[in-house]
Amino acid sequence: MERIRTLASIKRDIENHVGEKVTLKANGGRRRILVNKGVLESVYPSIFVVRLEADTQRTVTYSYSDVLTKTVQLVFVG
Template identity: 55%
Template sequence: MADKNTLNEIRRNIEGYVGQKVTLKANKGRKRTMIREGVLENTYPNIFIVKINGDYNSVRRVSYSYSDILTESVEVTISKDNQQIKVS
């Protein structure tokens, strides 16, 4: 079982990057992965929201839990000042 302190550390790491450009690499199962770029829009006690600009001027918001990062089903990479920071 995941340690609660570990999830709190992940949440604190992500909270500092609200408004930054992020790259999501999500495992969709059966060797399928989704790679999207967006902006970290908001964080909540159990989830974080990423705003993705889609095709045809559509905006999509996706949410993931901090345990998704812990179990490595989602990889979040922050783009800040031409540097790539991987959140884990």
């Protein structure tokens, strides 16, 4: 059985991995899944920022509720 996740526990987990490489799987809508690799750059009270590996100038932001609702999946690489 999967443990119950709250926004606070998700935020704590993500805060512990700042600076690490991640693989993002995001729902792009209309059955599209976007897969990107990058570095977890910073954490804020309601969002987190990932700098994409393919383009060093591009960052993406997601909210912790995106992780809770499984719109975004994070896999920590290192």
